[in-house]
Amino acid sequence: MAAREQLKHAPCPVARALDAVGDAWSLLIVRDAYDGKRRFGEFLDSLGIARNILSGRLRKLVEAGILEEAAASDGSAYGEYRLTRKGMDLFPVVVGLRQWGEKHLYGRQERHSLLIDEASGKPIPRMRPAAADGRPLTPANTRVRKLPDGRA
Amino acid sequence: MAAREQLKHAPCPVARALDAVGDAWSLLIVRDAYDGKRRFGEFLDSLGIARNILSGRLRKLVEAGILEEAAASDGSAYGEYRLTRKGMDLFPVVVGLRQWGEKHLYGRQERHSLLIDEASGKPIPRMRPAAADGRPLTPANTRVRKLPDGRA
């Protein structure tokens, strides 16, 4: 894990972010948390993940400050996992994945779940990087400015 | 890999997207491609990844339609890997990861690379999910509408 180990301290925020949440389960747990899920069993049922793996992922997400453990809101003897601000801030990433998936990963007559704006009841618009004046930003009109010393 | 295998056919686009690009290396390769890298050796040097792993990831990305192989633009005997439209469309995801990383993964005096709008020379604004009327959308005011038959 030589190369992967460097990610944690990379000068590129994309690399550091992927070190933290660059696996499928973590972001699916976060997705479920957006959907209101907070209990171990809820994640277990929803994801079909093995218990020990879920346990490890939850711990890792708590250590990363993406989830936090809190006393149960209902009468349960057990706690629950809640999103922190840091976890909430992953929302654009999950929305980006969702919209990319919607566009490219489904057949013509294949149905998929939809993210709905509760105020309007309608699917949310496509999210695109844009300049302050509204110009769409793409890989073609943007550029990574590297650090004085280092790499991308 | 029972659960992971279901992701490919999940009704949730987030799950399908993560099945395709839910690992660190794939998105880092895409990031490098945005940065203009196209050759095997360029990715190899940039990522510090093992050759066999890079080889496998490139093949997987080509099979997924995210990259495509093309004749070299310079005189090289070897081909190069270029982003497809589908690969370009991952830009919002990478930007989302970048901006989350910038905000949460660096210490106060720690420097990181920046994504610059070439037209203005300035860092690009934070990308946020928004309704058609501009209202910010968050997990709190959105909701996943499930399929008639199925799960989230």
Added chain:
DNA sequence: CAGTATCCCTCAAGATACTG
């Protein structure tokens, strides 16, 4: 119900050597 503890298997990952 929410985990922990085991066992087992596969694949990711790295290192290195080799080939067109």
Added chain:
DNA sequence: CAGTATCTTGAGGGATACTG
């Protein structure tokens, strides 16, 4: 230079049994 081929290690992942 761009891969392929091996080999080894370790982590990811699943199934199941167990415990407070």
